[in-house]
Amino acid sequence: MSVREILGRLVSQIPDTLTGVDRQRFLESAMQTLPRKQVDVLKETVNAFLSRMAVNGASDIDLGGVGCRGRVWYRVYGKKCPDETLGPLSEDECDALCHSILVDSQRAHLFEHRNLDFSYTMGWDGQSHRYRGDLYFDLDHLALNMRYIPNRIRPFKDLELHPAAVKAITLTYDKQGMTLVTGITGSGKSTTLDSIIDANNQTSDAHIVIIGSPVETIHKPKRSIVRHREVGRDVMSFKEGAVQALRQDPDIIVIGEMRDPDTIMTALEVTDSGHKVFSTLHTASAVESIDRIIAECPAMAQSRVRERMADVLKCIVSQKLIPSLDGKRVLVKEVLLVNPSVSAAIKNDNTGEVYQMMHEGKALGMNTMEQDLKRLVTKRAIAPAEAVNFANNKRRMEELL
Numbered sequence: 001m002s003v004r005e006i007l008g009r010l011v012s013q014i015p016d017t018l019t020g021v022d023r024q025r026f027l028e029s030a031m032q033t034l035p036r037k038q039v040d041v042l043k044e045t046v047n048a049f050l051s052r053m054a055v056n057g058a059s060d061i062d063l064g065g066v067g068c069r070g071r072v073w074y075r076v077y078g079k080k081c082p083d084e085t086l087g088p089l090s091e092d093e094c095d096a097l098c099h100s101i102l103v104d105s106q107r108a109h110l111f112e113h114r115n116l117d118f119s120y121t122m123g124w125d126g127q128s129h130r131y132r133g134d135l136y137f138d139l140d141h142l143a144l145n146m147r148y149i150p151n152r153i154r155p156f157k158d159l160e161l162h163p164a165a166v167k168a169i170t171l172t173y174d175k176q177g178m179t180l181v182t183g184i185t186g187s188g189k190s191t192t193l194d195s196i197i198d199a200n201n202q203t204s205d206a207h208i209v210i211i212g213s214p215v216e217t218i219h220k221p222k223r224s225i226v227r228h229r230e231v232g233r234d235v236m237s238f239k240e241g242a243v244q245a246l247r248q249d250p251d252i253i254v255i256g257e258m259r260d261p262d263t264i265m266t267a268l269e270v271t272d273s274g275h276k277v278f279s280t281l282h283t284a285s286a287v288e289s290i291d292r293i294i295a296e297c298p299a300m301a302q303s304r305v306r307e308r309m310a311d312v313l314k315c316i317v318s319q320k321l322i323p324s325l326d327g328k329r330v331l332v333k334e335v336l337l338v339n340p341s342v343s344a345a346i347k348n349d350n351t352g353e354v355y356q357m358m359h360e361g362k363a364l365g366m367n368t369m370e371q372d373l374k375r376l377v378t379k380r381a382i383a384p385a386e387a388v389n390f391a392n393n394k395r396r397m398e399e400l401l
Helices: 003-012 020-032 036-056 091-100 104-113 163-169 189-203 238-245 261-272 286-296 299-312 340-347 351-359 369-378 384-390 394-400
Strands: 058-063 072-076 079-083 115-124 127-138 141-149 177-182 207-212 225-230 252-255 276-281 313-323 329-337
Touching (some): 003 020, 003 091, 020 091, 036 127, 036 141, 058 091, 091 141, 163 177, 163 313, 177 261, 189 207, 189 313, 238 252, 238 261, 261 276, 261 299, 286 299, 286 351, 329 369, 340 351, 369 384, 369 394
Parallel strands (some): 177 276, 207 225, 252 276
Antiparallel strands (some): 058 072, 072 079, 115 127, 127 141, 313 329
């Protein structure tokens, strides 16, 4: 039986009166009556959509919900477009395809929370490929985004970090302290963090604990033991994972994202206990990262958080992916290294001074986003207009140009 026939039979059973979660629960029950081979056909259809990502160089795929207009969408070099050769598919048909790649515990979480973060692995072309998925409701139907996680980890040297920054984030040189990789969604934070983890894995005889939601890249142990703990699967939360890690004799603790006050406070405490901690934050600049961490915490605790962060913070790499002249995208970043002057500015609540310290700190391994944009313009990697468009400080950018 073809995928169209299977989907047609499923959709025809859904009563028109059902909406929202009730509609999805009915579809789930209907799918449980299907022979296993037919469910596998639906799952293989989704896998076929995913396998196209490696062929067309896509980073993300979107499927389902009213917003996709019955098409499968791919993001290629930052631009999201529908694949007109696939589909069209109705919202109910997309719902069934989404259900086909879930297990019962994932469906239960989805129905309760209306959202599900998960990892997904499929075999294709003789290799195992991993994806980070987010499934959510869109006007009563299911919408799916999946991000492709390349098997190849970006070489650490490709980050082109100053030797001082390399020492700050490498366990061989510095046994403790917090390093943050920040940027907006889709800026390549996970790719950079994986490069840093891999560099430590290759150079340090250590124990690395990675807590992710979900876990993306699987790091094969090289010189280090590497543990992967997925939130909701191996541990209940980032906070619990970080606290539990302290009893697991770690050298490096990787907290996938500092997304709430509890996680932020725990990350600072874990770092303060003498460990090396890496994490990510959804902010556009190094200075904004410092301000965000402090602002996320309760007002009564902000003074203590400021003091602790000034003591444990080692490095912030804030980055963006911007269109390059060859039609692809290129990494641009600013780097803040916390020296005594930066630490004092944080403690004294004078973070406004930190930008100028970065601007004048080239010899110390620091640079602003605008300085790195100017470097790429000089190399003829990006257009001047793009540099101004993506700058955090547009007035300073125009002065540099």
